[in-house]
Amino acid sequence: MSEWGLFLIPKYNVVTTSKKVNLTMNITSFTDNKPLIYSLRLEEMKQWLEENGEKAFRAAQIFDWLYVKRVTAFEEMSNLSKALRDKLNEEFRINALTEITHQESADGTIKFLFQLIDGHAIETVIMRHNYGNSVCVTTQVGCRIGCTFCASTLGGLKRNLDAGEIVAQVLQAQRALDADEGRVSHVVVMGIGEPFENFEPLLSFLNIINDNRGLNIGQRHITVSTSGIVPKIYEFAERGGQVNLAISLHAPNTELRTKLMPINRGFPLEKLMEACHHYIAKTGRRISFEYGLFGGQNDQPHHAEELAELIGDMLCHVNLIPVNYVPERDYVRTAKNDIFTFKRILDDRGINVTIRREHGSDIAAACGQLRAQHAKETAG
Numbered sequence: 001m002s003e004w005g006l007f008l009i010p011k012y013n014v015v016t017t018s019k020k021v022n023l024t025m026n027i028t029s030f031t032d033n034k035p036l037i038y039s040l041r042l043e044e045m046k047q048w049l050e051e052n053g054e055k056a057f058r059a060a061q062i063f064d065w066l067y068v069k070r071v072t073a074f075e076e077m078s079n080l081s082k083a084l085r086d087k088l089n090e091e092f093r094i095n096a097l098t099e100i101t102h103q104e105s106a107d108g109t110i111k112f113l114f115q116l117i118d119g120h121a122i123e124t125v126i127m128r129h130n131y132g133n134s135v136c137v138t139t140q141v142g143c144r145i146g147c148t149f150c151a152s153t154l155g156g157l158k159r160n161l162d163a164g165e166i167v168a169q170v171l172q173a174q175r176a177l178d179a180d181e182g183r184v185s186h187v188v189v190m191g192i193g194e195p196f197e198n199f200e201p202l203l204s205f206l207n208i209i210n211d212n213r214g215l216n217i218g219q220r221h222i223t224v225s226t227s228g229i230v231p232k233i234y235e236f237a238e239r240g241g242q243v244n245l246a247i248s249l250h251a252p253n254t255e256l257r258t259k260l261m262p263i264n265r266g267f268p269l270e271k272l273m274e275a276c277h278h279y280i281a282k283t284g285r286r287i288s289f290e291y292g293l294f295g296g297q298n299d300q301p302h303h304a305e306e307l308a309e310l311i312g313d314m315l316c317h318v319n320l321i322p323v324n325y326v327p328e329r330d331y332v333r334t335a336k337n338d339i340f341t342f343k344r345i346l347d348d349r350g351i352n353v354t355i356r357r358e359h360g361s362d363i364a365a366a367c368g369q370l371r372a373q374h375a376k377e378t379a380g
């Protein structure tokens with residue numbers, strides 16, 4: 001669910017020049033390419049080793065080389081036998097992403113545009129906070145959800161990412177931070193795509209980055225954001241664990257939500273709120289509601305009252321996101337006073353609410369914008 005920064009739709013359409021691939025592609029889909037080593041959970045790596053006559057404990061050594069020492073070639077894994085290194089090289093790919101460009105903001109935000117092996121481009125962002133560095137990852141090439149405020153959906157969905165392609169984004173961000181001895185402390189799954197539409201690779205990704213033999217990112221430091229794929233919220237609740245869940249709400253009633261987010265037709269607000277109540281009861285964990293403020297659309301005091309009514313005494317947090325500019329829609333920025341009024345109404349009702357700080361406002365900050373610019377340039 002793409003919404004780490006400001007929403008903005010550029011004035012041009014997203015054009016992709018790369019070949020079409022199957023939407024349900026997984027790591028074995030490319031006949032001419034090997035699966036990515038980063039797609040394997042530690043247990044899967046152990047299994048592969050045993051199937052290849054090697055000791056399972058080598059899996060932890062390989063994780064150490066990949067995620068702690070962060071080597072870029074199997075040949076560098078010097079405590080493995082030559083035969084095993086050759087075997088790894090034959091079976092797996094270790095290079096997932098090629099950097100096309102990056103932009104760095106005055107506030108330290110870094111936005112990367114990476115190329116995948118099939119030529120598609122994706123975005124990854126590092127954001128600096130007083131509590132650490134967070135990385136916002138992409139889970140799909142494009143998106144089919146169709147939120148009216150989002151640039152990433154304009155070209156539709158091209159394909160899902162493999163788990164390893166998502167893991168590699170965190171790894172690349174960590175490599176960028178290595179220069180200053182920085183660490184990726186938090187991960188937000190809020191880049192391009194709807195993560196719950198790429199569910200199994202998402203779960204592998206969460207497992208791999210959480211593994212304490214690798215990147216060791218605490219579950220409580222990871223947030224997955226969904227546009228509201230109701231059945232998957234139930235599945236996510238069943239899975240247990242302590243990863244944070246964020247819901248892109250953006251409207252206090254179903255009519256307005258359908259206008260902003262067509263997905264509300266398939267999964268109406270009432271069903272979404274039922275799923276959220278279930279999630280909280282099942283996991284005991286707080287949900288975050290993301291609420292973009294679109295000038296004149298959903299940002300009036302009566303909307304805040306309605307939102308407070310909808311949420312009631314739920315165990316949750318509301319994150320207000322002031323939107324700057326959406327040229328193709330009637331969306332304009334909410335006046336500062338109105339933002340504070342909206343917040344105060346929620347505060348007065350005892351709702352835990354914050355206003356999101358802007359990141360990277362001096363670069364192509366909105367999700368999908370850098371990718372769209374690149375597509376336009378490469379299209380000629």
Ligand code: SF4
Binds near residue numbers: 001143145191194
């Ligand atoms: S269209 Fe897709 S990528 Fe964009 S905000 Fe909606 S779910 Fe996220």
